[in-house]
Amino acid sequence: MLPPGKVPPEKLRELVFNHLGARGERVIIGADLGVDAAAVDFGSSVLVASTDPITGAEKRIGFYAVHVNANDVATFGARPKWFLVSILLPENADESLLAGIMEELHKSASGLGIAIVGGHTEVTPGLKRPIVVGTMLGEVEKDKLVTSNGARPGDAIILTKWAGLEGTAIIANERGEELERAFGREFVERARSFIEMISVVEDALTANEVGVHAMHDPTEGGVANGLHEMADAAGLGFVVYKDRIPVREETVRICGFYGLNPLALISSGALMIAAPKENTGKIMAALSEKGINAAVIGEFTEDPGERVICEKGTRRPLERPDSDELWKVV
Template identity: 60%
Template sequence: MLPPGKVPPELLEKLFRYLGREDGRVLLGPGRGIDFGAVDFGERVLVASTDPITGAVEDIGFYALHINANDVAVSGARPRWFLVTLLLPGNTDDELPERIMADIDAEAKKLGIAIIGGHTEVTPGLDRPIVIGTMLGEVEREKLVRPDGAKPGDAIVMTKWAGLEGTSIIARERRKELSTVFGEDFVDRAASLIEYISVVPEAMVAADFGVNAMHDPTEGGIANGLHEMADSARLGFRVYPRKIPVREETRAICEYYGLNPFALVGSGSLLIAVNRDRAKALVEVLLSKGINAAIIGEFLAEKKRVAVVNGGEQPFPRPKTDELWKIFEE
């Protein structure tokens, strides 16, 4: 039986055999570690991505808009058009779908995105709403940033902090319990981390700077994101866990529930592959824009994927499932 969350990479590889007819205008199709598809429109490229929100209830519309916008932005494209499908549980009243769409509308206006279609239905068997989004964007052809563009020796730059989305979701879903343990001010700070979830600003900065690849880690957090990025480029990596930024709120919540912050759903952070000799300059540019950033490792030609701990290398495994599911399984 498959675990909750993304299907294992080995199964995903099998699914890539079923891609319909060949089309020469497809510049980038499905693959491991690839967040978007790209279609040739001459001087410009249409970029498309789709993602569901299944683990959150509160602010689900907010998450749906930004998660999908992030997947388009990592291509260097500006997100422009959004389609949304609402699947609602059987006990839904009129207020829920309107609240979800109002949230999507508000966030779309902030990023300059038009909502152009979708579908809404009450779906038997659901115990919570599911929102599935499809985002479209466009970019000049020569400025497209491919997800498989990382090169051996590239530095890995990470923006913001690990586990931002997961921290915010847990704080909202377990507010009463966490308030008793840590206090209401702490929970308010943890819940407010949702405000950092968009990577569109830093992706546009990185694209203008000139980088080799970008990836926004979602399910499985920073750990899975590193593996997905290496999968796409067919590389290994070396990471320095002590250099991975983690906020105090995330660290405390993860210690309380026994979670690994590196494997906690990580939307809001961006992983960037950039030439080693330009990495410090990129970090400085991001910091000058008010975006936290750090160099956390490098990509390797050899296929090993390791962490440096106490001066030695040890395996850095791919998470089998996101740490957030442990909260919901309880």
């Protein structure tokens, strides 16, 4: 039986990646482990496309749908421009539910300069809550295209913002009353506000202007899974340092309350960057000028079997999460 969340990599290889239809002659980047978007050659420019569902949240689901998909496109150095969305509503859904989702989609897309150009809407038997599936399209000049499989041995690993941002916001919304009793209303409101930081479009476009080898948006499975996905895509290993990975206090306390690992909690809003070490200072400075928190958390290594996290002078393997920590509480 498959666990909740992303299908494990070995099952993707066995069941998915050998059933991908015709070979696209203009496809620059197609489906692969750790690759969150596709790139198609359009001459002087490249079309970048990504799709993601929102299944673990109900409140502000339209907001999440736009930003999560925009993030994946931006990690390829492309500016997101066009969005298609499928909205699946539970039986007996009220019209106000659809109206609220559409208002969120409209506001979020408008804020990023994205046009919603199509999709599908239905009431789906058997659903207990709405599901929104988005497909984002973006465009980038060919010489500015960045791929998630481009990391190289010795590259510094930069993480923007903080680990677990999206998961913290979702839990604070879904379990708000319980958390208010434990930590107070002001604490919960701060945690809920993390949703406003889940876009990495500015992070990615800013870093790409300086020069990077790869970028990745660590979503399900959090920073831990994101590291494995980037390493999978490039055939590399990594060494990271736990005390360098930025985590907000609210995330630490909420994860402690529910017994969760913040490094395996869905982390939209954080951007993982593989960059030549000589560019690290310039990237950090450029991000700082935009008010974007960032930290160098480790480096990629040549041996794909070396995937370790260092803590208090000890090294241990960084295990790939079986599923996202979010599923334990929502």
